[in-house]
Amino acid sequence: MKNKAQVVVIGGGVVGAGTLYHLAKKGWTDVVLLERKDLTSGSTWHAAGLLPLFNMSYSVGKLHQYSVNFYHELQEETGMNVGFSVVSNIRLANCQDRMDEYKYYAGVGSTVGVNVKFLSPDEIKEVWPLCNTEGLVGAIQHPDDGYIQPADLTQALCKGARNRGAEIYENTKVTSMEQQKDHSWIVKTDQGDITCE
Numbered sequence: 001m002k003n004k005a006q007v008v009v010i011g012g013g014v015v016g017a018g019t020l021y022h023l024a025k026k027g028w029t030d031v032v033l034l035e036r037k038d039l040t041s042g043s044t045w046h047a048a049g050l051l052p053l054f055n056m057s058y059s060v061g062k063l064h065q066y067s068v069n070f071y072h073e074l075q076e077e078t079g080m081n082v083g084f085s086v087v088s089n090i091r092l093a094n095c096q097d098r099m100d101e102y103k104y105y106a107g108v109g110s111t112v113g114v115n116v117k118f119l120s121p122d123e124i125k126e127v128w129p130l131c132n133t134e135g136l137v138g139a140i141q142h143p144d145d146g147y148i149q150p151a152d153l154t155q156a157l158c159k160g161a162r163n164r165g166a167e168i169y170e171n172t173k174v175t176s177m178e179q180q181k182d183h184s185w186i187v188k189t190d191q192g193d194i195t196c197e
Contacts (some may be wrong), residue, residue, distance in 0.1 A: 001169050001191050006030040008187050008196040010174050012037075013044035014150045017157035020166050029165035032196075034189060036173040039158060040151040049148040052089060053114050056105060061112035071148060078163070080156040083149025089142040090119070090128060094135055102140040117141040 006028060009020045012035025020033045035041070051068065055061045071084045093099040099118075106116045119141055121133040127141065158168055173190045180186065180195075187194045 001172065001189070001194065002032065002167065003193060004195045005032040005167075006197050007032070008185070008194055009033045010187070011035065011042065012039040012154070012158075012168065012170065013042045014040070014047070014154045014157070015044075017154045017161065020168070021157040021161040021164075024161045024164035024166040031161075031166045032194065033158075033161070033166065033168045034172045034174055034187070034194075035168070035170045038170055039168070040154045044150045044154055047150040049083070049150045049153075051084075051146050051148055052142065053144055054089070054105065054109050054116065054142045056108055058108065058111055061109065061114060065112055065114070068144070068146075071153070074153075074156050074160060078156045078159045080159060081152060082156045083152040084146060085148075086144055086146040088127075089145035090124065090131075090139050091142075092124070092131075092139045093137045096137055099137050106140065114142065115144055117143060 007023055007030070009016050009031065012033055016033055017039070020031055023031045051064065053061070053064045053068065055064060071082050075082055091102065093102060102118070109116055117140070119127065119139040121136045121138065124131055124133050124136065124139050162168065169191065174187055175190060176188045178186045178188070185196050187196060
């Protein structure tokens with residue numbers, strides 16, 4: 001393991017791998033990821049990976065939109081399937097107040113380009129034949145919602161980061177970190193120390 005890097009990322013799950021990848025993509029080639037076991041062996045391996053594009057926050061909506069576009073680009077760049085599937089999403093309304101709320105949501109969603117459809121109870125049955133529509137006023141459908149396979153995504157992110165010069169050390173447990181007077185850090189591991197900015 002090297003003993004100095006500009007940045008050390010701790011954790012080899014989807015968040016750590018995503019951080020490493022995006023640093024490398026921005027030109028930071030002296031970056032290292034440390035994972036105490038194997039990549040995705042923490043919480044990533046059992047994450048649901050749901051991708052609801054629809055959100056009441058403009059900023060989060062833009063982030064979701066970026067993510068979906070990014071997953072397609074990452075697959076092309078690395079040649080690895082990240083397990084992205086578009087399966088749609090339906091939110092049911094059993095009263096007019098809920099439908100009015102969905103209309104408000106749709107207005108917010110349209111500011112970031114989220115595609116939605118409003119469905120009558122009959123249209124809900126066409127899309128989801130097993131749904132009991134008794135008492136429903138309608139629904140909002142998000143045709144572009146889907147899910148990702150977090151472990152596959154992590155592997156693709158790591159491949160993309162490595163291709164850009166990043167290094168990954170598995171089976172390297174971080175035991176402590178010490179900030180130095182010059183504001184650098186010493187990351188202590190069971191495989192040796194690494195200093196970073």
